[in-house]
Amino acid sequence: MLKNYLYCTLFILLLNFPHLCWAITPIDTDPAIETYQLENGLTVYLQPRPKAGLELRLIVHSGSLQENEKQLGLAHFVEHMAFKGTKNFPDKSSFKSLEEHGIHLGSHINAATSFNSTVYRLSLPTSTDQQVEKGLMVLSDWAYHISFESKDYESERDVIIEEWRLRQGVAYRINTILDELRYHGSLYADRAPIGSLDIIKNAPVEEAKTFYSNWYQPQRMSLVVVGNFDTKVAKQWIAKFFGQRPRGNAPVDVPQLRAFASQSEPLVKIILDREQGQRIIQLALQRNLPTTLNTPQGIKEDVFDLVWLTLLNQRLSLLVENQILPNSQVNQQGILFDDKRMQYLIFAQPKDQQYLDAIKHLFTELQRMSTNRVSEIELQQIKTQILTKLKQQLENESNYQNDYLANQLVNNITNSLPIQNKQQQLTQTEKILKKVNTEQLQTMVAERLNSADLRIAIIGPDSDEEAINISQIKQLWQSIRQTQLGDFSFKKVDVKLDIVPLEQGKIKTTRNISEIKAYEWQLSNGLRVIARPDNTLSSDVEILLQIPGGLSLDTYQQLGIMRWSQRLAEASGYGSYSAAKLNQFERQHQVSVYPYAELFYHGLRGKAPNDQLASLFKLFYLKLTAANFDPERLAKTKQKLGLAYEKQPVERQFLDLINKNAFNHGERLLVSPKGPWINFTVDQLKQYYSQTFNLPLSANIIISGRFNIDDIKPLVERWFAGLPVVDRKTTWIDNGITPIHHSMQKAYPMASSDKSMVSILYSEQKSWQLSDQLKLELLDYIVNLRLRHYVREQASGVYTIIFSQQLIKYPTSYYLARLNFTTAPDKVNALTLLADKVIQSVAHDGITLDELEQAKKSWLLDHQEKVTSSTYWLTAMAQIAADGDRFDELKTQPNIIEAITLEDTNHLAKQLLGKNPKIFTLLPKENNSLNQ
Template identity: 25%
Template sequence: MNINRALSVAALALIIVSGNATAQVKRKPTPSPKNRPATTAAAIYSPTLLPVDKNVLIGKLPNGLTYYIRHNEQPQKRAELYLVNKAGSVLETDAQQGLAHFTEHMAFNGTRDFPKNALVDYLQKSGVKFGADLNAYTSFDETVYQLPLPTDSTAVFEKGFNILANWAGYVTFDPAEIDKERGVVLEEARLRGKNAQERLSLQTLPVILNNSRYASRLPVGKEDVIKAFTAETIKSFYADWYRPNLQAVIAVGDFDVKRVEELIKANFSGLKNPVAAKPRTEFNVAPTPGTVVKIATDKEFPYTLAQIIVKHPQSVTRTTDNYMQSVRISLFNFMLNQRLGELQQKAEPPFLYARTSYGPLIGKQDAFSSVVVANPDGLEKAVKTVVAETERARKFGFTLTELERAKQQALVGIQNAYYERNKTNSANYVREYQLNFLKGEAIPGIDFEYNFYVNNISKINLAEMNAMAGKFISDQNRVIIVEGAEKDKDKLPDEKAILSWIGAAGNNLTAYVDNVTSKPLMEKAPEGSKVVSETKDEAIGTTTMILGNGLKVILKPTEFKNDQILINGSAFGGTSLASDADYTSASFAGSVVGSSGISEFNQGQLDKMLAGKNVNVSPYISEITQGIRGSASPRDFETAMQLIYLYFTQPRKDAEIWKGTINQTKALLTNRTLDPLSVYQDTLSNVLSNNNFRGGATTVERLNTANLDKGYAFYKDRFADASNFTFVVVGSFTVNEIRPFMEAYLGALPSTNKKETFKNLKMYPAPGQITKTVYKGVDDKANVQMIYSGDYVFNEANNLQLDALEEVLNIKLVERLREQESGIYAPGIRANYVKNPQGRYTVTISFTCAAANVDKLIAATLDEIGKIKQTGAQPADIEKFVAEEARSTQVQMKQNISWAGYLAGVVQNDQDPDQILSHVKNLDQITVQSTKDAAIKYLNNNNLAKVILMPEKK
């Protein structure tokens, strides 16, 4: 269960910049006649209330409970059921701080119809996985429960509404269960907090939120309250605020709408509001006159950053005027951040990261926020640069080419949403309806929104856009935050200095010059080579082709998405073929060349050329492979093929991008050792790679040896021979439609028939028992990883047994370490197995806990493992795994991304692709005896590495 806790300044910035739902869009589309929506009067811009999407049924019960119901068939035979409560931490009394979130936990620990753990047990047996599927979150203003269910089981699906009703009004709050859960809630707080980010948040949030109710009611609550509250105190919160007139049920999925409405009425009509209901106060954050500056430091914070927040009253999109303004804001955000992105492509970037945007903030506020992470000793330059870009936009405005490009980008996004309107995931609709219930955000539907964009975005002019920076910028209701390492405290500016930086940032500015090109990516298509052989696999619907240059293509046309084609091409080799001396140069080759543009076009020019196209292609070089990943709309598939061709044949060598990447990597290393998790990760990496330097973090010394010429030469060598590449293409196409593009572009790739493969560098844990303990960190927070490893025979039967063992371990360790010991929030169990570069497996068990509990919890983990070795898994746990695996497989069989990953894996592991069809049937191979055998084989304590992070000794 996630606490949507108060965040650090940097995290708040991410909320701000991602807050606008209409933010990503591209070129004015030209849909085919069959796809072109009719233009209606509602689509023509006028300042009226936005309509309500006719495809959602909205109702209200006599007790005040609101419901949203929508039939949607993506994914098929599935539904998303949500309970949304307008009750969060902001409503807590002093004695209840943390109990909004604790209430959420107790909903899974006993209700009227599901005592103790019966609810989770029932759902797991129905194929719903706790944590991954079944979950909830608590924020300042709301608590939301999510319940994804299959609809092909009427009993399970209809029981879901009973479960929601139990959460809404019938949580029992058994005192014994409360006491057991106290430790779990405190461990969740330890897992997500007890770090520099949390400590800095406690310093800065009262300033950002002006000491409002929000600043004193963080969802995580107070440790002393959580440890000592009585059952009556939490029952009082529940009785006051979990009431139908503050609740909504959202149901979206593959079901009969009328039947769902009947189920909601039957299950929720009996809920009653309190006789003397407390008023649901709407809290806000009072504006601050002038500017408030806060400088905060922490011993373990590895960066120096600044954030400038200009707060504005919250805007809710209800009318066409509001909607039009939200489009302008999205264009403004896009254009300003494009300029910042160009600055990051310099040889000596003025910052490590920067983002400026207008969007929602906590406490019924919007904000224009700029956040910048500085290079070491470069805060002044970073702050002045970011502020200068906003000032440049305010003084000189944007260019017409920038605006047109932003409009193209905007229209591509809305066009993609429109084309996928009958393939949109149910969870997307749930999010919209949540915002409608919680904030009153309009839900006009994609048909209206698409028409609105197409008919109105051209009306947005430069004068309007150029006025926006002036509207957003102010020295009133402004907060400036500076955060840094405690050791650098003397280097940080005081209030006077940072205000002077901001005041001087606009001096001596000149207008922005938009460096664009009208040249095409390619003047003409290459001659290519024809398909020389073609085979079909009717069982899974694939076609395999061999082109004249030896390159293989596996095609799987699907109807899962209307506007998506996924591309993945790879071959063996990778950085394993680089010498130790050249490894560092080689390790940067893929990412640097992939960020350097292509042919004669630098990255900035390339990005601008691709505006208006729904296409993304990037090369990569991993340890044992090199390849190309990409995606495109069908209409932009040829562009994707051109990019692939050029990344093979005309990669761009950009000294500025290389130098900038090396410099930024060095900057990130400067204070890395302040962060306990980074130090811990270095030790963990050394154990996992048997101390091979390639598996660990890079160093400044190694970076000083990195060489662009060597990196570029390595890249070109890795992509010099296409004959050993296999491309997997999955999505919305027919074989005949895309055959000419593959023959022209993939068929023209160079071929030398070298038949290269990887080298086995034996980067895996050494055999035997290993214990490494790192002492780093000021808080009482320990991290534990227990890693079993060894040689492995990679095949479907063994893989299935390891997958089952992973889930059985997860179930048992949740029961033991969380529910019984109350010592952790959630264990992380990961069974990993590979065929290449040699057959190896690892089973990793990880958890976070109090330092004093490390030995006890490791012993408890080994005890549970011993039980499985002795008696095998419980039949009920096997039943849960089988149900979960069958359900997830059914969903994945209807997803492009799952098929793309599966087919690429089949190629690399030389497997029979048809085996996926028998996967669910093969689940009957999981038995009590097979889990016992697997545990004995793979959980051998003689090959166990324990890597532990403990707080510093005092």
């Protein structure tokens, strides 16, 4: 900024090149965020607000791009070492110190290394003075005082290799080639944060220390503090902990670090894989930005991008609606690689193997927007859409969670974006949009298309090898770029649901559910509605229709028919509205309604902002009463999903093998390429849908979110109280799906990458009690900490290992636990034994009182966060409503947790943990060291 200002003081430049002087024009920044700099150059961002909790972020503006050829992967390695020990918190005591307060790795403590930065995160659910001081002290130690103990460094090598291994599979194979395409011609292509395995295995600790010393310097750091805190006190601690280190002399980044070589023609990659069951076209336009986006000119550029990308997305949606493309979508905001390089992404799916035809439509619409002016009507539609969305965001801004705001600040800081609140964004965008006309828009799109680098990826199954080649795509691009096209022929018309309910009813009775501050309504048609308004919740208003039955209703001759009937209804549309029209309606109003099917329940789920409740209820009614079933759509869906089933990733096949072998009647849990779905007819699916959505008296409707109860009542009466209801109560069917309660061990040498996956299931017969379920949740925290200590930290054998357990209540009560990890094939036997030994030791020897008290703190903190979500209340109320209406259990769970004793917990652990282990192992194809 200083250099730009100095350049602009030259009168001759001001006179002849006024556009160079954008940097001296001030930009409004969010007044709620205080920004200042310590003497050593570290920049601080403080955003105090009344919402409980505190979010801390340390941004080190150094990542894998700062590595030299001997350091590939060491930026990420340094991040790992921060958690191994520091000056004031040796031997991982920073973890232990925070875990004493219930704060744990993953949920509250984390870090991530990218190309340009490394970000450390601490989330403190409560912001006591002690916790704030401790959090800032931990962050400052990560910034300045990582210990780099040799034994920790050596053991962490294998953990990082296992992090690499965890990603292996079809997604990794495809993403590796996509990265080569995305970053071609730049240092980015050679600086993946995971780095070089050879360097990870062999680089001396001194090399990591050198990277840390060179690039972790205060003038290359930013500190973000968001939440409920005392600004004066926080500043004192920040000065104490972060002001101690003098400004460093880190090498200055040079522009060449992020420079991309220009390209004379499109870059194309065809990526075909035996485990890829979908066909996808990804078209990327990359350009160098004329200025960063936190300048007046940059903000204008960003708004222009929002306009043309939103308009292009609308046009592609119209092609989908008119069945020219099966599916297509534009990321309506560009993706920043850094503050000077932008990428615009466009996706499409071809009809069958017709890749070239789909690409032609994408090329055509890009060319059309660069040569032809859009219509005034189109432009005004897009402006209205953009402003409407910003106004909705402004209305909900006070409900944003601290972690969301902290992450937004990190994104804005690392990408040089303006730091503004929603009101400032709205005012600014309105001002810019007023001046945007069709001529300017066409010129801006043409400039972008002329200056951008085009990169295209074709992704599909290995059977498509003959379907397309690179030269065809390049020739097509050159041809269309020379074509003068006519105006876009399709017109967007806002979708209005012109429907009225056949009948309306009334709320007959009201009951206050005081335990959870909710209301129960009995409607005149017999349906029951439970509504819980809460203006402190973080997400949209959500509705759930819960009908007993679900997948349990499928007969063996028609396994899958529930989901297929719902799938066909969604593809065929409802009433007089096609699926594409309803998708457009959902986008217009930011609502979504879709059918679902679980093991014992099915129905509809929906959500919307609280200013779109009328649209939500209307769409809910339409999907309940007017499903269509189109034979052509069924044929296309079978063809599409048949390919997906045939090309299932190995990991999905492994899951099916586990379900088939570990459960009685496990075949009901499989996704079969040769299942009964092949022979489903339209009439079958229509009849089944009609039967399963014929509302019984046992159905419940649950509503949760930020709404006014008086606004909901008339909508419930208009759209729900008149629905036809069958005068009977239905239930689910017990198909005998239970774990096989004995030990087994099976291995499957079928993996397509160099990794082994282990899944251990434990099971036992056990009656259900809420207090026992809560004890198991406490044991989850303890067991996972022990597994992390013994399997990850001491054995250095895995990157992540997860243990979870629960008591199943219906239809037959039992205990079920799962332990999952990924590791190297040559370590799989030893680590499987070690992981099981950890479980067995908890069962045999129990846990300590300190472990129990720490687990209680963690549970209470996690629960405190959960109850701020409307989804939590929707799910919890639905479960209780379907099982005896014991709503007081939702209120009393924290009290039950507090009352749980060590003796009772250890007794339960001895009863259940480690029982009847069923060990399943996925091995590389050439490795068959375990008996099947």
